[in-house]
Amino acid sequence: MTLDDTDRRILNRMQDDLPLCPDPYAAVAAELGLAETDLLTRLARMKESRVITRFGPFFDAAAMGGAFCLCAMEVPEAVFETVLTKVNAHPEVAHNYERTHRLNMWFVLATETPEGIQVTADAIERETGIAVLRFPKLQEFFIGFRVAA
Amino acid sequence: MSISDTDRQIIAAMQEGLPLVPRPFAAIASQTGLTEETLLHRIAELKARGVIRRIAAAPNHYKLGMTANGMTVWDVDDARIAGLGAQIGALPYVTHCYERPRALPGWPYNLFAMVHGATRDEVEAKRGEIAAILGAACRGHDILYSTRILKKTGLRLKQKG
Structure with missing residues (x-):
């Protein structure tokens, strides 16, 4: 898949920690000036095409x-x-x-x-x-x- | 430090990742029989203890066009490795930087720095920059390019009980 500027902004942001609250994607979407559904759709697409290999907690x-x-x-x-x-x-x-x-x-x-x-x-x-x-x-x-x- | 059974269950439920739904923690909570509030509280505690470093995306360097991935390795004077290691680790193109034991006689290197770039030329140029920083404190170096991902998974806990 080709990434547009919005995808790149999302990917850069999502490599940092997700806020710990009931609706974390809405919070990140607001930060980036996006709709939550747009963020989730793009994340799902990047995961499906393996641009993102995994989204979740990094354990030590x-x-x-x-x-x-x-x-x-x-x-x-x-x-x-x-x-x-x-x-x-x-x-x-x-x-x-x-x-x-x-x-x-x-x-x-x-x-x-x-x-x-x-x-x-x-x-x-x-x-x-x-x-x-x-x-x-x-x-x-x-x-x-x-x-x- | 050991982890409780509840924490173990939480970790197991999130090993595959966090669901991409509006209330991801509520989804995980229902799998583990906890309330969303309790789950959030326990995750906060796991983060405070360092068990969870962060909740984030792991990007695929290859898919981002960073097809050259070089593990640069350096034989650095033990007396100077703390200061120099910190300097190398702070470079924007170095993603992981560790001091590790040498495996003599075949492996004299004690500093490992992962360098990513679009091409091998770019990675080599960055390797040159690192060599310049290390200067005379470095007695030898090498670079190992990855040619294939043979396995990549998150941490898997063995199921207990």
Whole structure:
């Protein structure tokens, strides 16, 4: 789909927090000078066409007592799809990207307990026979997920 | 910090996202057997505790024409990483910036900064800007482009009980 200026304004605004009130979309629509139905229709269309992959709460597993960990594997091309199936089968694998490097598979584990990271990463090593390098965050320098649409 | 069963239910009900209807919290409340008012109160508490960071849209960079997505990685002097990391994290084109452990001998990099752009040339130019900021505190760097999204889901809680 092509985005018009209104879609872009909506997308930029909706990357920031939604007000916590009974009718949050009406509140955002008023901010943007739009009708609530127009906002909802455009949001639904952007979601349907996957311009927005998800709309909802962003959870922090660490604040729930859980943990996140970035992991990387060096997967031989010949077995890439087989290994991918095994890795993605774990619900703890939140995102997974193929990247241009000797370490060509990069994924994030999100688990409910800190121990869950090791358990899952070890299980993946066992199932695939490939080392899972672990890069937990030591320090976070500002997260500005927002992109200008 | 642990979470209560009610909070767990609320989180489970919102994992797929917030409905795009005029009263989204009322819709979630009816699924969890809470009143809208109680639900809003509990969500406010979850936000105060940092369990929910924000309620927002996750855009698809690819669909927005930002097809070049480079994970830049840097081997930065440990003594200077706090100050320099903060500087890199504040750049408008860096979306995530973390200090992570090195995995020696193969992986000497301890600073990760995600850079998005319309083209690889644009991402490379931004990488050059970061290199200039880090200067002599950086002993080596690399960039990893993503070529495929292999999986992308929100956090999934295991169902208990």
